[in-house]
Amino acid sequence: MNKIVRIAIDGPAGAGKSTIAKMLASELGIDYIDTGAMYRAIALKLLRSGTDYSDEEALAELLASTDVDFRGGKVFLDGEDVSSLIRTPEISELASASSTVLAIREKLVELQQAMGMRRSVIMDGRDITTKVLPFAEHKFYLTASVEERARRRALEFAEKGLPCDIEQVKADIEARDYRDTHRKNSPLTITEDSVVVDSTDLSIEEVLGVMKSYIEGGEDASGAEAH
Numbered sequence: 456m457n458k459i460v461r462i463a464i465d466g467p468a469g470a471g472k473s474t475i476a477k478m479l480a481s482e483l484g485i486d487y488i489d490t491g492a493m494y495r496a497i498a499l500k501l502l503r504s505g506t507d508y509s510d511e512e513a514l515a516e517l518l519a520s521t522d523v524d525f526r527g528g529k530v531f532l533d534g535e536d537v538s539s540l541i542r543t544p545e546i547s548e549l550a551s552a553s554s555t556v557l558a559i560r561e562k563l564v565e566l567q568q569a570m571g572m573r574r575s576v577i578m579d580g581r582d583i584t585t586k587v588l589p590f591a592e593h594k595f596y597l598t599a600s601v602e603e604r605a606r607r608r609a610l611e612f613a614e615k616g617l618p619c620d621i622e623q624v625k626a627d628i629e630a631r632d633y634r635d636t637h638r639k640n641s642p643l644t645i646t647e648d649s650v651v652v653d654s655t656d657l658s659i660e661e662v663l664g665v666m667k668s669y670i671e672g673g674e675d676a677s678g679a680e681a682h
């Protein structure tokens with residue numbers, strides 16, 4: 456790709472954003488940035504240091520001495536690769552709660568905008584179409600029913616040999632959905648110019664096909680609805 460193309464994807468937890476974004480990025484030969492991983496890295500630092508994110512002074516001090524980077528599919532916290540440490544239910548919960556705080560959002564949005572300024576990228580999260588890359592050439596809202604998202608998460612746990620209660624997974628997803636869509640700072644919403652893709656009844660290949668047809672300017676985008 457010669458000209459700069461930015462692809463912004465928002466959507467609720469477990470909709471398959473990162474799976475799809477990674478595949479699209481490798482097909483298009485552009486970088487993928489998982490902004491959720493960056494919020495998770497901050498949550499890990501809060502947890503490790505025992506910092507209360509509602510303590511403004513302590514938080515400001517922590518943020519001033521924190522470096523978060525996303526490179527080569529991995530997230531780095533102060534230079535340490537924390538990619539696998541951030542995939543726990545405890546960090547999911549703390550990332551969702553602490554991402555409501557303006558100081559954390561401002562720091563990460565600035566870093567993410569710098570990453571998407573001068574090169575082609577695909578970025579996913581909750582505020583990419585609205586706040587981080589509102590000027591993106593392509594915007595998508597990827598979603599699926601809460602039952603299907605819980606089913607997919609439970610499958611991931613099962614594949615890792617971890618025990619899980621599907622009703623609990625569903626309740627956790629619903630709680631995160633509520634917080635991500637109702638917070639004061641940059642809540643998850645669907646912009647007028649986003650293409651909504653509901654993946655409940657679609658395979659990964661079908662979702663990819665729909666999105667690629669929009670990106671490549673094709674007409675056949677059945678399964679998606681322009682919002």
Ligand code: DC
Nearest residue numbers: 490491492494550551554580581582
């Ligand atoms: O996409 P994820 O589940 O890894 O994200 C973890 C949390 O981070 C999510 O519950 C909300 C927050 N988040 C956000 O507020 N803005 C983003 N752009 C990405 C994630």
